[in-house]
C-alpha cells in the first residue's frame with residue numbers, strides 16, 4: 001500500500017511518462033546555480049531525482065518521496081547512486097540531520113491540499129535547515145489561472161515513448177474556488193487505442209497565505225521570485241517562489 005494515491009506517481013506505467021514530459025528547464029538551472037556553496041541538500045518530493053542528481057556532485061544529497069515508482073527511476077538514473085533516497089512523506093519525515101539547502105521543486109508543494117498538510121511540510125523544511133541554511137520552492141500563482149490551459153483543446157500533444165511509440169496526451173482540469181484546489185486529469189493514448197489515465201489534485205495557495213504559513217513555520221523569506229529566471233514576484237506572475245532561511 002502506497003503512502004499516496006495519485007497514480008501519476010505510483011503507477012510505474014504512468015511514471016514512465018514523467019521524465020518524457022518534464023526534462024529539466026529553468027527551474028533545474030536555477031537550482032543548480034542556487035546550490036553553489038551548499039555542502040548538503042535535501043530535496044523533498046524529489047520524484048525521479050532530476051534535481052537531486054543534478055546537484056549531487058561534491059555534495060551530500062538526500063531525496064525524499066513517498067512514491068516507490070518515482071524513486072525507482074531516481075535510483076536507476078545515471079548518478080543516482082550518489083544520492084541517498086528515502087521513501088517517506090515530506091509532512092512527517094525527520095532525518096535527524098540539518099542541510100545547507102532544502103528544496104521542493106516541480107511544484108511538489110502543490111500536492112499538499114490542506115492548510116494542515118502545507119504547514120506540516122513547512123515544519124519539515126524548518127526542522128532540517130542548518131542555522132545558515134536556505135530553502136527554495138515553487139507554487140503556481142492562482143492569479144495566472146494556469147489550469148485554464150490544461151483542457152483538451154489546449155493541451156493536446158504527443159510524447160515519444162521508447163516502447164509504445166508515439167503516444168497522444170492531453171489534460172482536463174476543474175478549479176474549485178472554495179478550496180483553491182484544481183482536479184486535473186492526465187490521459188495518454190497509445191497508437192493501438194489503449195488509454196491510461198490519472199486523476200490528480202493540486203492546491204493553489206495565494207502568496208499572502210504562503211507568507212503567513214512560512215512565518216508560522218519559523219521561516220523568513222528573503223526574496224519572492226515570480227519565475228525561474230530570477231524575476232521578482234508580481235501579482236500576475238506565473239510562479240510564487242519564496243527563497244528564505246530559518247528566522
Ligand SMILES: C[S@@+](CC[C@H](N)C(=O)[O-])C[C@H]1O[C@@H](n2cnc3c(N)ncnc32)[C@H](O)[C@@H]1O
Nearest residue numbers: 009045046047065067070089090105106108111
Ligand atoms: C510534480 S512531482 C515533482 C517531482 C520533482 N520534485 C521534480 O521537480 O521533478 C511531485 C512529487 O511530489 C511527490 N509527493 C506526493 N506526495 C508527497 C508527500 N506526501 N511527501 C513528499 N513528496 C510527495 C510525488 O510522489 C511526486 O514525485
